Amino acid sequence: MQKVIIPEIADKQTDHYLTKKGYEVLTVTNPDEATILATAPDVAGIMMFVSPFPNELYAKLPRLKVLARYGVGYDSIDVDYAATQGVWVTNTPGANAISVAENAVTDIMMLSKRSFEVSTLMRQGKLSKAKGIFGHELAGATVGIVGYGHIGQAVAKMLSGFGVKTLIYNRTKRPTEFGEYVDLDTLLKQSDYVTLHIAATEQTTHLIGEKELNMMKPGASLINLARGSVVDEPALISALKSHQIASAALDVFDTEPLPADSPFYQLDNVFLTPHTASNTVEAGQNMAFGAAKMIDAVLSGQTPKWAVNSPQL
Template identity: 90%
Template structure:
């Protein structure tokens, strides 16, 4: 019986799908290198959250055949190296698209209405100060979407009912009725809200840095539900402190969980969430089932539908 390691929550979300398929399922809170080695060095398949999977770990797991990401991004795994070790790497494209897109639109609304600031002041008993804040209507504003995969497309569709102008930056120009493709500079200069939904790669590392932040309007806001590496965090901290941009909503960071001494905690113009944009019952089930099915496919000798590498090459 082949062993698989999966997060405990994923086992519940799939109603023990892999156990019913005949695998020996070992559940852990979150699979990281130390936990994997302590649980089952002879494991054949692992469902991964976002913990890094070091390249030197493969030789310690001789039976490993598949790493299935519970989610879309797989930047914590070197998929090309995994292929050289005969290991499939898979993800679950589109599984969390609606949940993340809804959170992006929610964040844009929170920033536009300054809801977070008002709520914080009210919690502090400063109701008169809260009542003096004024937000903005979205109607007539410009929203820039950086990255136009499943999530970016869903954001554009959702925003279409708000009467906004939508600008899109993406390497591939997919057909769309919900916005206009422009270059990144144009998007940054014209947008009132910039929302990031681009994959984390070497090419997109610090895509938004000091130069790009300086292009944005001083009244503009940035939403990042992609990956921390897409933004130069120190440059963003400076831009927010100096009011180079007005505000930000951040779900991802260079270091996660966000360290207790991060300057972001002291800023009243930043709305923070702990990498939970896909934390809905529906997205969780979609990601868990998708990853479980990829494990089953790989361990059954099939090519997983959502493989991001190919150890057969």
């Protein structure tokens, strides 16, 4: 019986799908390096959250055949190196698109109304100051979407009912009725809200840095639900402190969880969430089932539908 390690929550979300398929399922809270080694060095398949999977770990897991990401991004795994070790890496494209897109639109609305600031002041008993804050209507604003995969497309569709102008930056111009394709500089200069939904790659590391932030309007806001590496954090902190841009909503960071001494905690113009944009019942089930099916496909000798590498078998 082949062993698989999966997060406990995923086992519940799939109603023990892999156990019913005949695998020895070992559940853990979070499958990081130490947990994997302590649980089953002879594991054949692992369902991964976002913990890093070091290249040195493959030699310690001789029976490993598949790493299935519970989610879309796979930047915590060197997929090319995994291929040289004969290990498939898969993800679950589109599984969390609606949930993340809804969170992006929610963040845009919160920033436009300055809801977080108002609520914080009210909790502090500063009612007069809270009542003195005025937000903006979203109607008539320009929203720039950076990255037009499943999530970016869902954001554009959702925003189509708000009366906004939507600008899109993406390397591939997919057909759309919900926005206009422009270059990144144009998007940054014209947008009132810039929302990031682009994959983390070497090419997109610090895609938004000091230069790009300086292009944005002083009243503009940045929303990042992609990956922390897409934004130059020190540059963003500086831009928020100096009010080079008005505000930000961040769900992802260079270091996760966000360190307790991060300057972001001291800023009143940034809304922070701990990488939870896909935390809905529906997205969780979609991601868990998708990843479980990829594990079963590989371990039963099939080619996984959502492979992101091509192992040398």
